């Protein structure tokens with residue numbers, strides 16, 4: 001599903017970069033877990049010893065519990081991306097809150113973890129929704145670098161979308177479900193390039209707990 005940055009307002013609480021001047025990158029993967037691509041992403045991350053943040057859909061966690069557990073056992077941060085990936089304008093604040101709560105309960109039942117971070121589907125969040133999500137205790141994370149991998153582009157194009165925008169504290173948006181064969185192709189090159197440039201990968205809650 002497309003997570004193109006659209007019209008999140010500057011007044012809405014939430015981070016777009018990590019608050020750091022160190023050479024740290026927050027790599028994130030949305031819309032999983034699935035049975036096909038998320039395990040491949042996990043294999044690659046494990047090979048490089050890289051820890052990241054997975055913004056998971058409750059419905060996907062419910063359908064793929066063993067992959068969700070693998071995310072947590074591997075030391076990655078598991079976070080909340082709603083239950084059904086709605087557009088912000090299609091849900092009231094209380095409906096969105098219900099989706100988030102149901103997702104948190106499912107993640108907790110399946111993995112034992114209670115996610116504290118939320119990323120709005122499509123990067124869309126209305127002011128009142130943002131206020132209620134923050135009041136419920138969630139940290140809200142957007143991103144600063146969009147790989148555009150959801151669109152089914154090939155691996156080299158994904159790497160080319162990411163690398164020129166790297167900076168200290170950048171939050172990189174990828175997906176681990178959907179049309180993301182290109183993501184699996186890109187990931188080893190992207191990680192190796194970032195490491196050669198002196199960056200280190202962190203979970204979002206490593207820097208901004």
Ligand SMILES: [Zn+2]
Pocket residue numbers: 001002003030031081085121122
């Ligand atoms: Zn998404």
